[in-house]
Amino acid sequence: MDQYDCLNKAQLSFEYLHTNSTTHTFLFGALAELIDNSRDAGARNLDIYTCKDPSLRGGFYLTFLDDGCGMHYDDVFNVIVFGKSAKRHAPDSNQIGQYGNGLKSGAMRIANDFILFTKKDNIGTCLFLSRSFHQEEHISQVICPMPCFDLRTQQAIQNTDFQQLNGTRTYTFDKAKHELEMHLIKKYSPFKTMDELFKQFNLITTPTGTLIVLYNVKLTDTGESELNIKTDPYDILIDSRNRQSLFDDDDNIPLEYRSLRAYACILYYEPRMRITIQRRRVITKKLPHTLYKPRQYQFKSTRFKTRSEQEIKKCEKELESLEERKREADSQVHHLQQTIGVTTSLEERARLRKLQISAAELKDLTIRLRNGLARKKSEMSTTKTLTFIYGLNIQNRAGDGVFVYNCGRLIKMYEKLGQPNKKTV
Structure with a gap:
């Protein structure tokens, strides 16, 4: 080492x-x-x-x-x-x-x-x-x-x-x-x-x-790659044997779960990047534009607290841990400065320089995290908007469900949801 x-x-x-x-x-x-x-x-x-x-x-x-x-x-x-x-x-x-x-x-x-x-x-x-x-x-x-x-x-x-x-x-x-x-x-x-x-x-x-x-x-248990590049030369697939937790056979699996090309096609709500897979272009699309008679509803509220509170608690724990590491790094720097005094040893000075750089890095990270925490707390009371878009998929009637985008990126698809629980809002 x-x-x-x-x-x-x-x-x-x-x-x-x-x-x-x-x-x-x-x-x-x-x-x-x-x-x-x-x-x-x-x-x-x-x-x-x-x-x-x-x-x-x-x-x-x-x-x-x-x-x-x-x-x-x-x-x-x-x-x-x-x-x-x-x-x-x-x-x-x-x-x-x-x-x-x-x-x-x-x-x-x-x-x-x-x-x-x-x-x-x-x-x-x-x-x-x-x-x-x-x-x-x-x-x-x-x-x-x-x-x-x-x-x-x-x-x-x-x-x-x-x-x-x-x-x-x-x-x-x-x-x-x-x-x-x-x-x-x-x-x-x-x-x-x-x-x-x-x-x-x-x-x-x-x-x-x-x-x-x-x-x-x-690799899978059979020794094959999890990514299948043999079946379709212009796509990257997930081997069906690697999807037992989803469905039993390919006929029941939505294409977006099997094909990277199909998944990349709807990955972003506002596609603005030209993507090619295996040297062939992906034809991206805006999902709402594929629906019949789409309708949009915007829900505004200041009550989306649960997730924000979880994020703040997580950030506070990270900040507490980081501040402890910063204090320890500062202590090591001060101790080494007192120990070596005015020595001209290149090895000792190099060691001190590394500790100083590490302490400076931790200080920078602490400031960034503290600012981020303050921003999260200030955003707790701001009004947030959820946009719901409804429509009929007449091209593939079996392809129903909820598609969730966050920051314009797909994070869930084909979700079957019941009535929301107000306690989680």
Whole structure:
């Protein structure tokens, strides 16, 4: 483990990667997390496709390629830190992702490993997160190599925190760290050479964008991939044997539960992103426009308290835990400052600098969470609106039920609901 001390580490344990991924009981829901990230990044185009690779578990890897805003090194660093998503504090409240958790939970539900390539201002940054690496090396702390390159010269650049002043990091280049990062990526990823690695950056043909590769996909009890890419060359399906909890046979299963293409078609209330699956475009549609004689009803109330109160209690517990961690980090910094005094030892100063950066990060997170809690409390008394749209599905009379959209994204479909319980409102 000591040999990896210089590498970036996520603020979570290895066991939590699995626990976090199990929040997705519906396989397409995990894929939707990655689609949401592209939409939130302002992408106009998203390509989802598979590439065959017999050396990998499942025999292929799954790729998401978008032309969104891309990320700088700092942004990529924040991806691996829970609760440090810039989207959570963005003025655009219609963004779907808020906590920076969707990439990790969604990717880890689909596959054992993923590698991310992102491009912005001619700088390419790579993020590598591999459970295979952690299992083979018996490592409990999550280590995330993050090499960074100037794409014009293909030379490695900034990769090590130097100092943090007024909330802004500066970086220096650590050759030993970079070589270790590249060693791990070449050993545990599908891309074994620098040429193969830069080919992935070259797939991002727009000035900004992101490419995510999921590999070593999850298998069923029969040894087949959970994602079926053989039956339909232009779609990604869920094998019926992996859907026993829903229905017994495909004839009784709505197409959106079986086909990623059908699911992506109605995933957003206001489709504004061109999605292609297996090189063929998805024809998106607004669900209300498919209904016969739709009617709309808006219900306004200040009584949607139960969920808000739950969110506030959860946020208060997180804040209490974070403040305790911040106090402990500050104590460690003060203790080390008193211990080392005016020593000129580079090792001690490097240790102090790491602790100071960690304490500054925790302070920043605490301020963000406290502001978020204050915002939630102020919104408790504001009037909220629920929009109900009713209509007849005359194209498929069996396809009835309630479809629920939150922030414009489908979260439930084909629900059969009874009379609402006023106590839960």
